[in-house]
Amino acid sequence: MSRLFVIRKSIFAQIVLWAIATAAIITFGLWLLTNATIQRTSRQALERAVDVDLAGMVDIYASGDEQELAERIADRLALQPRDADPAHYLLADAKGRRIAGDMTAWPNLHAGLSQAGEVRIAGNRHAYARATQLSPDLRLLVAHEHRDIGILLRQVALVFLTGGVLAVLAVALGGWMAAHRLAGRIERINAAFRQPDDAALAELARGSAGHDEIDELTSHSGNALARLKQLAAAHRETTDHVAHEIRTPLMHLDNRLVKALAATPDGETAARIADARTEIRGLIRMLESLLDIAASEARRGDRHGLAPVDLSALATRLGELYADSAEESGHRFQLDITPGVVVEGEEMQLTRLVTNLLDNAFKFVPSGGTVSLKLDRGPLLVVSDDGPGIPEDQRESIFEKFGRGGNCFGTEGAGLGLALCRAIAERHHLEITLAPSQRGARFTVSPESKR
Incomplete structure (x- = not known):
């Protein structure tokens, strides 16, 4: 599932997939066009063969008589070519009674109009036929069976299938190689933005030769990051x-x-x-x-200095310290810590984050109130209380520098405590929010949401 998500997320993978789909659709469309062309050409050849055969028979009758025409029909039936469509004839009188030929019954074709169409012959086979009126008492029907082009069509389909598979593989391979190269070049830029250290900037400098748009973007990105680093x-x-x-x-x-x-x-x-x-x-x-x-x-997004921190042990240690203080101040303190929660971070910074939240809770919850510290996997850190809470009109500003909620939120009333909590959380790819609660305040610290 994660692999599929990465494919859907990568624009280069999407381009390759679109190229593969386009190659497959084009190959399929060409096969349909070729198949239809072969069938139409075969049909036209059959119609021309019937017309030519019928015209020859009419010429024989015009230069001879009925007897000679009957003899020529017999000769044609006796000498059927192996590589041509089997031919069938019917020479009949005005009432449709057979005079010569291998067909026994006159089909539903009007001879006076030289009508053509599909007919059924012996053995339940189909043929294309055309009828003509030779004289008031004599009419002629020439029919040619449909040539079996199924083998040809299957061979053509196999050729297109093989060619289509090869084309798709070629497009996939070429697209993957090009996309892999482009993705590698873009990844150098992304790596430099994620961690703009000297090594990443040097990597951008080596990869920017100025040959195309990506190289130009790489050069501009490296220069911009270098300037930002100098300014910072x-x-x-x-x-x-x-x-x-x-x-x-x-x-x-x-x-x-x-x-x-x-x-x-x-x-x-x-x-x-x-x-x-x-x-x-x-x-x-x-x-x-x-x-x-x-x-x-x-240092937001900078991975330097981060190490695995046992957040469960840290929260338990702080919880034990605040439990002693809660007894002296007359508060109830609840602790619910899931063991084994480990995060990448700076232990001192994470300690300040938790202590600031607990200090705020104990500061504004009157004696007899309850403060709770909960840690779950995710990680999900929750500090809640049943104190007076934070007014609705101040809930958005308490995380700003010098922002205040209620009386005085922050470090010694300066309004910096929660701003520092947010800065520490963002440094560790976490986000702190004031969650809705029926009573008091409820602060949650969880991984940054994907936007």
Whole structure:
């Protein structure tokens, strides 16, 4: 089934199949045309033979008499050629009584009109005949049996069948070779888009000789990917530099506030300094979250750094930690983990994804509420609660940067927690959605849907 799906999906395979079908249809059409031509030609030859034979008999009667015509009919019947259609004759009087010939009864043909048509002769065989009126009291019928062209038609059909099979095989082989070559060239481009590393870009550069449209597309794709990679690298370098330049002064300022807090005996001043430190740490966390989101988005689709991660063990470990916290906060925590669920990913990133979802749930579910973590094969990760939920008008924006649902969704109320979850999920070819639920919020993480 998967093989059939790949064939249906590949445009090159579809082109080959269409070429094979076209070759088969053309061969079949040519056979039908040839078969009809042979039958029509055979029929026309039979009609001409009857007309020529009848004309010769009429000439014999015109130059002689009835007796001579009867003798010539007898001679014709006695000397039937082996390679011609068997001929039959009937010379009859005005009432249809036989005078000469091998046919005993006059068929339903009008002699006065020289009518022609199919007749049945002895042995239930069919023949083509034409009648003519020689005199008021004498009429003549000449009939030739249908030549058996069945053997010829079968031979022609066999020739076309053999030729058609060979033509289809030739088209299939040639089309497969051409499609395989084109598919390989396109695959290099797709591989470079899926994983734009130096090796893939070098492969594009080697394959772009500029001979045809595919080579031109390969060259343009390689250049575009190289430029995008340079821009992404420059963007990451700039953001890292800006983050460092901002984070370092903030950390220094925080250290000064710590010293000021230690040296300040005034309680009101100390409280204000502590509030300032809280805001500074919040800014640092927000900055780190933005950098994490940018890093995850920039590495979307990049397979480097991914390794098999036992998601079941990871979820169980986190579930045990949150179970202890739930007892202290007065929440009920339900854990349903299917063992043996393994995914390709980064363990630290996946840990942040699960902890962000659980933190949001425990943050907004009041004491006495229920939070559940479920993991099934697929993988399918579900974090749900019975809290106040998310208003309908905010359900689409909670995954955006600085998006907020309810009071404050995200990292320390900055609205970055779920945006980071989405970036991490996309990095691992997963998608996170807010599923419909009768009460509370229900977040699901599952493989990306095929579009």
